[in-house]
Amino acid sequence: QVELVESGGGSVQAGGSLRLSCAATGYTMRRVCIGWFRQAPGKEREWVASAHLVGSTTYADSVKGRFTISQDNAKNILYLEMNSLKPEDTAMYYCAARASVIACMSWGTWYDYWGQGTQVTVSS
Numbered sequence: 001q002v003e004l005v006e007s008g009g010g011s012v013q014a015g016g017s018l019r020l021s022c023a024a025t026g027y028t029m030r031r032v033c034i035g036w037f038r039q040a041p042g043k044e045r046e047w048v049a050s051a052h053l054v055g056s057t058t059y060a061d062s063v064k065g066r067f068t069i070s071q072d073n074a075k076n077i078l079y080l081e082m083n084s085l086k087p088e089d090t091a092m093y094y095c096a097a098r099a100s101v102i103a104c105m106s107w108g109t110w111y112d113y114w115g116q117g118t119q120v121t122v123s124s
Contacts, residue, residue, distance in 0.1 A: 002026040002097050002113040009093060009118030012085055020080040020118060022095030030054045033104035034078045035111055036069070038091035038120075048093070050104035051078060058104065063089075085122045092117040 008020040022034060033055075036048040051057040051069040059067060068081045078095065096111035098104075 002032075002099060004095050004097055004113055004115035006093065006095050006115040006118040009120045011121040011123065014086055014122055014124050016085050016122070017081070017083045018085065018120060020082065020093055020095075020120070022078045022080070022115060024076045024078065024095075024097060027097075027099050031101055032097055032099045033101050033111075034069075035096045035098075035104060035106070035108075036080050036093060037096060037108055038089075038093045040091040043091075045094075045108050046091075047106040047108065049080065050106060052101070052104050055103065058106070060106075082120070085120075087122045087124045090120060090122050092119050 003025045005023045030053045032053045035050040037045050038048050039045040049059045049069050057069050066084045070079045094117045095115045097113040098111045
């Protein structure tokens with residue numbers, strides 16, 4: 001059973017930065033994909049980025065060049081570094097996981113495990 005816990009959300013002004021963390025437990029293999037999603041009030045859930053723990057990282061066009069995924073393999077933590085934040089980045093951010101895979105997908109229903117979410121608010 002994979003468990004995910006997000007942290008690091010908060011309020012920031014436009015142009016600022018935040019780093020979200022996704023602490024993952026319950027798996028021993030590295031063939032795991034971690035995805036970041038976000039959902040703003042009244043909007044559909046949106047894929048932000050995905051990282052395979054021994055593979056590649058991909059980003060949505062809306063965040064490419066501003067957001068970066070990094071890993072601390074020793075602690076099983078995946079980070080989402082968010083720079084040049086915009087008001088439209090305001091949303092609840094979730095990390096999700098699927099194990100025993102060789103590549104990541106960008107649709108939410110593909111993932112088996114979800115964290116509880118962390119709120120990001122960007123003011124103009």
